[in-house]
Amino acid sequence: MSNRRGKTQIIYVALILAILSISLSGYMLYKTSSELTRTYNKLTDLSNKLDSLNKTQDYQKILKSIEKINSSLNNVASADDLINIAEQVNLLKASLNESQTNLLNQLNKLEEKIKKLEERILFPVTITDGSGDKIIIQSKPTRIVSLAPSVTEILYYVNATDRLVGVDSYSNYPEWIADARANGTLVDVGGFFNPSVEAILSANPDLVIGVNGVTAHQQVKQLLKAYGIPVILLPQKSLMDIKESLLIVGSATGNIDEAVKAAISFESSLARIKYAGYATTPKVAIIVWLNPIWIAGNSTFQSEAIFWAGGVNVFENYTGWTTISPEELVQAAPDIIVGVGVNSTSIVEFLTQQLGDAAQQIPAIANNRVFCIGYPYSDMLSRPSPRIIDGIVALQLVIHPEIYGYNYTTLPACINSTSFPTLPSIPLASP
Amino acid sequence: MNKYIPIIIVLLLAAFMVSLLTGPYKNISISDIINYFFKGSQAGKPGIIQYRLIRTTAAMVLGAGLAASGLTMQYALRNPLAEPFLLGVSSGAALGVVLVLVLINNANPLVIYSVAMIFGIITFFVVIGIGARSGGTPTSIIVAGVSVSYAITGIIIILITKYINKINVTFMWLFGTVAYTLRETLLYSIILLIIGLIPLFVMAKRIYTLILGDDVSESMGVDVNTTRYASLILSAIISSAMVALAGPVGFIGLAAPWLARLMAGNEFKQTLVLAILVGILLTLLSDIAVRIASPSQELPLTAFTALFGGPLLFYLSKKTGW
Incomplete structure (x- = not known):
């Protein structure tokens, strides 16, 4: 009888031991896993903290750059300075990711400030036109009238055709100009040799551009003096006059950057043709x-x-x-x-x-x-x-x-x- | 006072108003014009009214000057076909303008004005000189005028063809326009017109006698030669100023005097007044027609003075004898 009771006791002990050990291992597993999770969480936490620490450093860096740019805007000496600063702002903008909208807004504000400064620096400007006259443009022109097809094309190449309000009857490049003139969006100011002064006045321009050597344009220039509207006459004798015209119009419209690029492109194209x-x-x-x-x-x-x-x-x-x-x-x-x-x-x-x-x-x-x-x-x-x-x-x-x-x-x-x-x-x- | 004058004045006022209302810019109304006169000019609509006002005034001064000059010529030379530019004034002025455009780049319009005047008057004196040498009768003066004008026109044609790049004035100045009138040139022309008109009115009686024939006027105690030359000089001053103002404009100087004589007979003073009024009216109508026909591209004035004047002259020649 003790044999059997001995065996059962042993089985019971074994079972208990088994259960105990299983529970123990389970418990240990549990502890380990939660430890693991905790470690994992800690690690994630840490890495997040590191991340945000990095982000904060980026953020701080960018903020610092913005402040620096802002203060340098107060000491801008020339248009070149402005162009450099504009490039810096562009680079910063490109380095932002989508979540940094606050920074984006600040950079946009900077760009607006740059634009306003641009206008203050670039105007008033004194232009020497093709006839040798010195013409003072007080502020950035926003309503331009062109008296000749070549003038319209030069405005196109310095990227100022968005400010056209009147063109002559024969301008046809870019193509949208002819349509705009036909449907009345642009005022038709007449022919190359016989423009209508009234049509020019009705477009209410703050800048009129014509061609040197054309008597009617010279007459228009004299007439519009009484109305305070500046008239620039572009040189048109030689190929180099084209480059000169680009720079004159760029200066007069405030698009100096584009004008210089167009002039360089023109000269290099000419060289390539040779x-x-x-x-x-x-x-x-x-x-x-x-x-x-x-x-x-x-x-x-x-x-x-x-x-x-x-x-x-x-x-x-x-x-x-x-x-x-x-x-x-x-x-x-x-x-x-x-x-x-x-x-x-x-x-x-x-x-x-x-x-x-x-x-x-x-x-x-x-x-x-x-x-x-x-x-x-x-x-x-x-x-x-x-x-x-x-x-x-x-x-x-x-x-x-x-x-x-x-x-x-x-x-x-x-x-x-x-x-x-x-x-x-x-x-x-x-x- | 002549019975026609009130009608013409009414027509004139209407034409004046219409002229201020005509142009490519459509939104000018009568109230805008009234505002302009009371509030003065600023940019925008008033600017356009100001431009039209200067242009209209130029047309009126032109009409008055051409008519007065033409009538005087017709009396002084006793020739119904005499017109302001018969004695070389316009071809002389045109030659001056062409020379300026060839020799000076970007000549100031005021320079062009002065040169036109000076060359016009000089040519006139050359013609008178030649005419006086060959007899001093109206016929010899006219012959001198015609030949000098043709010769100068030949030179002008050569110059224009050779130097077309510089003289791209082409047809605009050569056939007359008031579209590019400057305030200064308008002022000078008004002054010269008055300087020319006052003596004409003072000498009216004597000029009237000229059409009766040289011997008749002599017997009335009028110094024919002095009166003739003086009136011609006055006519030349006025027509030079008109050519300098707007370029050679034809037919007004011929048609207005004819209409005036039809309405007023032959008495010089009355006819002069009427001729001036008719001249103003005709030129105003022509400029209005120019703006209606071609709103954005300017047309020369002679286009319509010839269009109106030609048939008018033909009609008049049937109605009146000289």
Whole structure:
């Protein structure tokens, strides 16, 4: 009997021990796990604390930067200083994440302050315009009237067309200008040679920009003096005048940054066109009207365009745009004739009709090298604005088709939007 | 007083009002105009009214001057086709303006005004000199005037064609416009007009006798030569001022005197008054027509003075003999 009771006792003890041990291990497990959780929580806590400590340091850093910028705004000496500060603000803004809206707001306020300072520093400004007059612009113009297509394009390149309130009847670039003028959003102020003073006044402008050398614009300038409206006349003789005009308009409108960028871009594009030096420089005549024949002589930007496009202006010794007789064309003997806005077939017909057999003495006619440049490239080649770069490329296409993979026979007779919806890109100069 | 004068004055006042209300900017009303006269000019609407007022006044001064000058010429030269620019004033002035534009870059409009006046008067004296040398009769003076005008026009054509880049004035100044009138030039023209008109009225009786024929006037005790030359000089001063103000504007100087003679007969003083009134009215109507026909691109004034004046002259020539 004690054997069995001994066995049961042992079993009971074993069970109890088992239960005890299980409970103990459970308890230990529990303790460990909660310890683990606690450790885990502690770790997370710690890491959070570290994180927020970092964030607070970032936050503090940014706040400090903002304060520094704010105080430096009180000591701005020039427009360059302002540009540097604006860049700093931009960088800071980029380094923020979404949750730091407070900081974002402060940076935005800084930007507003910079803008206001910009206007105070940049104005009043004294502009020397193309006619040599000094014009004082008191404050940033917000209502601008353009008297010529080239002026509108220059405003476009300095990014000030949003402030246009009136344009002349012929401005057509950028395209929205023509529509705005048609539906009345922009006031139509008349033609290039005959603007309407009343239309200009009705647009209530604080700045009017015209072109030097046009009598009507000079008259408008005198007239508007009585109304206190400044009129700037842009220079328009040479290609470098385009760069000058960009800087003048940039200064007058307060968009100096954009103007400088546009001027640099214009000069570098011009340099790129010059290619690696031309193997030949054919003699070129540009004809802008028939009957009588109008050609481009020296002191015109079209003559300079011939030079940049790799040719030589056969009428170098004539000044300005002037008329010639068909005989003078025979005498000049150009290798290539380019009609800008004039049909090449019309040119050949006209000359053959006027000269008869003598027309064949003109190399351009004998070798079938009469081309035309049509819309929109004729516009570009006729206006002193940065778009003239494309006009020069079109001219280069005609004078040196080999650069672009054409020759005089494969080249279409007329370079316009039909034959070339886009111009080929200027090849990089060969090494 | 002539019975036609009240009607014309009423028409004038109406035309004046219409002129102030016409233009590309549509929102000017009569109340705006009344406000302008009482409150003076600031920017905005009053600025436009001010521009229109200057332009309207210029048109009126132009009409008065052309008519007075034309009538005087017709009496002094005893020729119904005489007009203010017959004796070379306008071609001389145009030559001066073209030379200024070729030689000076960006000439000041006041310089252009002075040069136009000076060249106009000098050309007139050249013509008178040639005319006097070849006999001093109205016919010889007219012949001198026509030939000098043509010669100068030839030079102008050559200059314009050769220097078209500099002289892009093209047709605007050459056919007359009041669109770009400056206050200063308007003031000078008004002063010169008055300087020319007062002696004309003083000499009215003597000028009247000129159309009776040289021998008749002589027998009435009038010094024909002095009267003729004096009235021509006065006419030239006025027409030079008009050309300098607005460029050569044709037909007013011919049509207004004719209408005036139709209404008032041949007595010089009455006819002069009427001619001036009619001239003002015709020029006002032409400028209004210019603005209606082409609101944003300016047209030259001669477009409409010729359009109105041509048929008018034809009609008048049927109604009246000289």
